[in-house]
Amino acid sequence: MGVAHSFQSQSTIRPVVWNSCPSWTTAQLSGLFFLLLGTNPTLAAEKPAFAVEAIEADGVKLPLGGETTGPLKLRSNTRSLDITFAPVRSASAVPLRFRYQLDGFDLGWRDPIGVMRFAVRFNDAADNTISGEEFDAYGESPGWTGVPETARFKERQETLEVPQGATRLQAWLSSAGPQQTMGVYALDGLEVMIMSSSPTLEERSVGMIPPTGSLMDKSAGTPTGWARHGTSLGIAQIRPQAGRPPLIIMRDDRPDAFGGWLTRGSKDLPLAGASKILLKWREAYSIGWGGGARVSYPYLPAGEYRLRIQTLSVEGLPLGNESVMRLLVVPPFYQTRGFWICLAGLVSAALGLLVRQFTRRRLQRRLDVLESERAVERERGRIARDLHDNLGADLTHLALLSDLAQADAGDVNKAKFHFDQIFDLAQSLTRQVDEMVWAVNPANDSLKGFVPFLSNYSQNYLLAAGLPCRLDLPDSLEDVPLSSAQRHHLFLTVKEALHNIVKHAHATEARLSVRIHQRLLTIRVEDNGRGIATV
Amino acid sequence: MDAVSQRCDGTGNMHQRLSSIGGTFERTSTPNNGTAVSLTLPLGKA
Structure with missing residues (x-):
């Protein structure tokens, strides 16, 4: 408070002399008439006197559906929300004030700030203003009761430098900050202590509101040296106080008018020789807004809000009705609970899958290891079995023949026969061991090694039996892997087939063919013998 | 060309060998016109 500025350009101030009453408008006169009667209409507003006329989100008007259509929805990225309030024409015969509060954002009631102003001016001898000081009042003073006579007053004091050349001090009050401002402002005990710069001059205290004047027992009275100004003269009033100068009052009950008080030039306070003044006063007020207004809210966080509008009397007392509009700022998807639940679900599902995959792979690896261990085990079993089946019998036979040879050692011919048998058997055993070793040797584990060995x-086998053997082999052989077991079984099967030809077929020719067609290996062993009778 | 397998002279054994390595064994024979045995085995990749 207390920003000094020049008053030269204040064109709105039109000093009006009460007594000489030149040419008043009928409106001003009726205002005064009303003042003189001193009556007050009872303000019973059944419905809210103000309503939301428009809401704009980032400059775009939103459709106002009313309560039945649910809360007004706003996107969460709305940068500014502009609300236009307008008076409801049919609601009240007399202008009223309103205040609003956005529950969920505002901590208390607000109004589009209307200001009333008490100011002092330092004037020179020609009554030109040199400088001034303004003291703004808005909102409600603590201890306001709705009536100036019973309200608690705020003590105020300000020390001001007296500018060079100033000889007079003028008090000035206005309700125009701006015109829509409505309410009541009361000033009491305005007093100036003039502090001298020269020690010879006495310091003195002067009251600026005289107890004397015209009609001093009425609201419309005028203290000596004071005058009304503004577009509505009824706004400036007094309240008589027993044994004391009256209260200086501004009661602005019109949103389209302003008014106020000033001390007239001729009655100004002489300041010559003073260097400083101490200004003391007491004030009580309730100041707000009538008429339409447009207010702005900045970015609102997601959530639910209630815009409440309350109608007030000129004195700032709530008139018992309130209108409520619900607003919902819809949260963006990443702020909703559902989104986070979904995300948590997805993440845990993904984690679960990952863990499952991991354990499965580990189990699979373990299974593979076990499988290969089992395969080795099986292979060992097979070799052991072959050793026993193929070599065991022959070795037993060998031992038996050795026994016989020993028993017939005396008979050279018999012994030679046995030794020949032993020799043949040993040779056969050697061959069998060779075959087994060949089959087990991993160096031979491909088709490329197997087919030449087999042919x-x-x-050799058939030639040894005196049978010619025709071979029918592929020109080139792929390097297809063939396991030891596969080689073993293929070889033994072919061997058995050859054995059958030699022993039973009475053939004159045999033929071995190997074909690979569409990754299928076919080995055929044929003879031209007598065949086998059908079963 | 219709006499097939399952004789006591080792055909069963030969069958068993081939099926243990995933292959098939087949023998066809006609009296006085020879015998043919056929071993087939699906191969792995090169």
Whole structure:
């Protein structure tokens, strides 16, 4: 408070002399008439006197559906919300004030700030203003009761430098900050202590509101040296106080008018020789807003809000009705509970899947290891079995033949026969061991090694039996892997087939063919023998 | 060409060998016109 500025350009101030009453408008006169009667209409506003006329989100008007359509929805990225309030024409015969509060954002009632102003001016001898000081009042003073006579007053004091050349001090009050401002302002005990710069001059205290004047027992009275100004002269009033100068009052009950008081030039306070003044006064007020207004809210966080509008009397007393509009600022998707639940679900599902995959792979690896261990185990079993089946019998036979040879050692011919048998058997055993070793040796684990071995063996075997063998082999062989077990079983099967030809077929020719067609290996062993009778 | 397998002279054994490595064994024979045995085995990749 107390911003000094020049008053030269204040064109709105039109000093009006009460007594000489030149040319008043009928409106001003009726205002005064009303003042003189001193009556007050009872303000019973059944419905809210103010309503929301428009709401704009970032400059775009929102449709106002009323309570039945649910809360007004706003996007959460709305940067500014502009609300336009307007008086409801049919609601009240007399202008009223309003205040509003956005529950969920505002901590208390607000109004589009209307200001009333008490000011002092330092004037020179020609009554030109040199400088001034303004003291703004808005809202409600603590201890306001709705009536100036019973309200608690605020003590105020300000020390002001007297500018060079100033000889007079003028008090000035206005309700125009701006015109829509409505309410009551009361000033009491305005007093100036003039502090001298020269020690010879006495310091003195002067009351600026005289107890004398015209009609001093009425609201419309005028203290000596004071005058009304403004577009509505009824706004400036007094309240008589027993044994004391009256209260200086501004009661602005019109949103389209303003008014106030000033001390007239001729009655100004002489300031010559003073360097400083101490200004003391007491004030009580309730100041607000009538008429339409447009207010802005900045970014509102997501949530639910209630815009409440309350109608007030000119004196700032709530008139018992309130209108409520619900607003809902819809949260963006990433702020909703559902989104986080979904996200948590997805994340845990993904984690679960990952863990499952991981354990499955580990189990699979473990299974593979076990499988290969089992395969090795099986292979060992097979080799053991083969050793026993193929070699065991022959070795037993060998031992038996050795026994016989020993028993017939005396008979050279018999012994030679046995030794020949032993020799043949030993040779056969050697061959069998060779075959087994070949089959087990991993160096031979491909088709490329197997087919030549098989054809070579077959040819030798059949030739030894006196049978010619025809071979029918592919020109080139792929390097297809063939496991030890596969080689083993294929070889033994072919061997058995060859054995059958030699022993039972009475053939004159045999044939071995190997074909690979569409990744299928076919080995055929044929003879031209007598065949086998059908079963 | 219709006499097939399952004789006591080792055909069963030969069958068993081939099926243990995932292959098939087949023998066809006609009296006085020879015998043919056929071993087939699906191969792995090169």
